[in-house]
Amino acid sequence: MSQENKLYTVSIYTENNIGLLNRISAIFQRRHINIESINSSVSEIENVTKWIMVVKLSEEQMKKIIGQIEKQVEVIKAYYHTEDETIYQETCLFKIKSDLLFNERQIQNIIKESNARIVTVNKAFFVIEKSGRKEEIDLLHRELTVFGIMQFTRSGRIAVTKDEMQISTMLKALQH
């Protein structure tokens, strides 16, 4: 198995119980592995939470960690996928001074070309929202940095897999 470090998207289906974040992050922390991004939300199944984490490690490590995650009582199922096995997005917000919008015509072009969206404009500032892949957001960030950014924030990755997950079937089988 490959020892080379790669980016993996980890999808974890769990119960929605207090303390699970601690339990899951401890698995990475114990092995001195940094979590690149993390997102928790409802999933396609009622009362089931879905976590998306991005981590960089070897496939061998990844497999063992999936085993440790699935071992947790309140974890229903965990998967890992490579970049080409998922459809993934991130989203980000830029807060920028409003006068730049009128004084720097270039900004309007950048917004248009990057498929970003203006969320709000007022006298003091305007806010741009952009969803896309990491590289697209990085590019937009580089382009806007030149003009000065008041605030910037970016979400963790969210992803769906190209393959079926079959969690619902699994849960039904467990509930018989």
Add this chain to the structure above:
Amino acid sequence: MKETQTIQKDSQNTQTTERVSGSEAIIKCLLAEGVDILYGYPGGAIMPVYDELYKYQDKIHHVLTRHEQGATHAAQGYARISGKVGVAIATSGPGATNLITGIADAQIDSTPMVCITGQVGSHLLGTDAFQETDIIGISTPVTKWNHQITKASQIPEVMAKAFYIAKSGRPGPVLVDITKDAQFEEFDFKYEKCTGIRSYVPVPKTDENSLKAAAELINTAKKPLIVWGQGVILGEAEAEFKAVIEKAGIPSAWTILGASALPTAHDLNVGMVGMHGNYAPNVLTNQCDVLIAVGMRFDDRVTGNLETYAKQAKVIHFEIDPAEVDKIIKTDVAVMGNSKETLAAILPLLKENKHAEWHQKFKDLYKIEYDKVIKGDLHPTKEGLTMGEVLKEINIQTKGDAAIVSDVGQHQMIACRYAEFNKTKSNITSGGLGTMGFALPAAIGAKMAAPDREVVAIIGDGGYQMTIQELGTIFQQKVPVKIVVLNNEFLGMVRQWQELFFDKRYASTEMVNPDFVAIAKGYYIDAKKVTTRTGLKAAVEEMIASDGPYFLEIRVEKEGNVFPMIPTGASVSDMRLE
């Protein structure tokens, strides 16, 4: 927690509800789970539960230990000898944090245990209240599961889940933290045993093909070797295991926690693997053609250098925990499931075999180990008592029927190497965590769970002083445990490493010890000290004959070493005999 998460069978749920306080509900849950003894220490945040324990003292026996760590180790000892869930209880803050060592020990040694902690009132959570500590956060990495209760109505479901999780599948410790207001709150109590949790698969399904593939490998093997671990004991698979090895004629070695699952005297028992295990099974691990691991996890103390561990062998792993498969050693065939079922299922697929020539190799290597190590340990001619001859005397006088509870260090290795076991669940020791101070309180729990069995604690002078206060528990509860302290006035194992690897720089390993006999007598425990070989037999005799608790200090040679030994980083086949 939502009710949809647990599965409860209706058949057990016929009783009607009754209105009780949260604390009384906790007692009722314990009774419903068959708990009749628990170990603990009271304090502010758990007082309502203790008040109920007072009312229910004819049904449930609370043992007041002298430290909360002692309560967890006692609960562990209870669980290890009985196979039942051990229960420990403590207050919030320091009471709860004092449980952590025992919980971590139970986690790494797969011991079923439920710990109950009191917590400050829910309105005070997060305010740095008196004796508030985030025990859920602290215990998370060392528990199989934990949960905080802030409403009395949650108690039945959480307690049912706690016992189910602790005992099912690969067992482990569970912690339930209950705020003080939830203990006072009244609610309509009804108990339903937990029979399943939708997100939790305690025992993975066994694949028929894996059984066939494993049987095929075993049947065609010329030099098979079994290494079994605690999985055989936890799965109560001793009979199935014995049937398998006898039919297939496979030499079988054990890990420290697997000890006693097969009688020491059994023909196919070839001894202990690992750092201070026996010479033959370690060396021959690197000569076998099929290595069959049963309910063990390839601990680094077992494998030595992984780069040279059993590289020539096909590996079969019988295992209940999917996370253990391929974790350390790449397996060729993994047989998932409970050892009792998988071993029973493979038995008819196995061919009868003897492997006489292969077996002879173990005997030849045993002869070498006997001449170089065992003879000197058990029949020493030089001055100074050896730990080995003490164990030999205990074997003789208990006829191998005793449960041996050992602490951690040189005496532990000697106890595991030389104790003779006729019965399963007889070797109670801290294997994975290596917790000094484990033995004295664990022996209390073991003796209380199995009052008909002789329980002998073998402890070093270092570890003994880590939990020596539990002599108070032994005295108050009149627990007839036999305590043997092998005193070499050193932290012996560390000293041995300093001698071998740090040019004899004995940094902080020499101990100036108190009068142990006087301390035992201070607790009104019969006590004696032996310093010479001539006095050993009579002293052990007197100890075993004693009806009550008994303390025996034995002065052993100061700088004795445990051999054979696989130095850290060395290969199992490069085991040193001297």
